[in-house]
Amino acid sequence: MKKADPIYVTQPALPPLAEFLPYLEQIWNNKVLTNGGPFHQQLEQELCKYLGVEHLALFSNGTLALLTALQALRITGEVITTPYSFVATSHSMLWNGIKPVFADIDPHTFNLDPARIEAAITPQTTAIMPVHCYGRPCDVEAIQKIADNYNLKVIYDAAHAFGVRTEQGSILNAGDLSVLSFHATKVFNTFEGGAIICKDATTKTRIDRLKNFGFVNETTVVAPGINGKMSEINAAFGLLQLQHVDQMIERRRAIDRAYREGLAGIRGISVPGYLGEAAANYSYFPVLIEADYGLSRDGLYDKLKEHEIYARRYFYPLITDFPMYRGLPSATAENLPVATEAAAKVLCLPIYPNLTEADVQRVIAICAEYGRS
Numbered sequence: 001m002k003k004a005d006p007i008y009v010t011q012p013a014l015p016p017l018a019e020f021l022p023y024l025e026q027i028w029n030n031k032v033l034t035n036g037g038p039f040h041q042q043l044e045q046e047l048c049k050y051l052g053v054e055h056l057a058l059f060s061n062g063t064l065a066l067l068t069a070l071q072a073l074r075i076t077g078e079v080i081t082t083p084y085s086f087v088a089t090s091h092s093m094l095w096n097g098i099k100p101v102f103a104d105i106d107p108h109t110f111n112l113d114p115a116r117i118e119a120a121i122t123p124q125t126t127a128i129m130p131v132h133c134y135g136r137p138c139d140v141e142a143i144q145k146i147a148d149n150y151n152l153k154v155i156y157d158a159a160h161a162f163g164v165r166t167e168q169g170s171i172l173n174a175g176d177l178s179v180l181s182f183h184a185t186k187v188f189n190t191f192e193g194g195a196i197i198c199k200d201a202t203t204k205t206r207i208d209r210l211k212n213f214g215f216v217n218e219t220t221v222v223a224p225g226i227n228g229k230m231s232e233i234n235a236a237f238g239l240l241q242l243q244h245v246d247q248m249i250e251r252r253r254a255i256d257r258a259y260r261e262g263l264a265g266i267r268g269i270s271v272p273g274y275l276g277e278a279a280a281n282y283s284y285f286p287v288l289i290e291a292d293y294g295l296s297r298d299g300l301y302d303k304l305k306e307h308e309i310y311a312r313r314y315f316y317p318l319i320t321d322f323p324m325y326r327g328l329p330s331a332t333a334e335n336l337p338v339a340t341e342a343a344a345k346v347l348c349l350p351i352y353p354n355l356t357e358a359d360v361q362r363v364i365a366i367c368a369e370y371g372r373s
């Protein structure tokens, strides 16, 4: 029997190459490679329509979008954020000379716990940067209430939340700004890419200047901006991806369902329930390995690896375990018991559009081997 191919936690979805060639021909013909060219403009418009948002500025990646979002709102001092995320969330603060203040998460949502946000506010606090972890919506109403009470800005790191909607509409309309990533590993990818979503044309103009060195016109520079522009190749690819993204999310949904069915009843593996969102994007499939499972979390991680199945421990280690954050007063396990426990238990199983039903069953079978009652 042929040895099964390795299975990674994710694999980028790519449309048929032939579909991309006409876009390249157009770029070769018009010789516009970047600086807000026709594909860039078209992708901004089509993403606004698809996502149900007012204004969107494309970036070359999500991290530059986060950096620029903090600049656009002139954030200084302290920002309250989550330790349970990809490290770019708080790196964007250090790059801006801002002090991250870590607050604990809610065990059900994996997102910042609003009560803990309020407790972390000091006179230096200027903003909150929550993450819709795994695309699971934050309690945006409670967070907005706190922000309004204390006059704070809210910037959502929405890198996982492409297309996520609740009964109130797109989750990307919450807060002052939301930041998307279109990295290869995300639900919607442009190879590398990102975006800031904002609510008014003035803010959009400010963001567009900041991502282009601060230029207003040929001879006027109004801010120490950066180069964060998305190229025409990436924007063209995004336009093509957008035609396939619904189908890709639908495929993720089927895999999510198969995992939930297959893992139900395995002792010691708990699967976080849906949060009731009207539209999830199934970007990740996290499970928690409890004490009564037949292996430790790392034991299962290693066991899967032996079978060439590369699950990932998102998010372990916590951001607060990295050396540039470890010394901060808010970075202790005592301050972050829920996040610390989640980081010790979590395992993200492979989920991506091209994962086959047989692959899913292979993963489930290995998980089941050590969880029989």
Ligand SMILES: *Cc1c(COP(=O)(O)O)cnc(C)c1O
Binding pocket: 061, 062, 063, 064, 085, 086, 088, 089, 131, 157, 159, 160, 180, 181, 182, 183, 193, 194
């Ligand atoms: C992927 C990711 C980012 C960074 O996005 P890039 O496009 O890779 O720069 C930021 N925050 C979170 C939560 C992410 O998952």
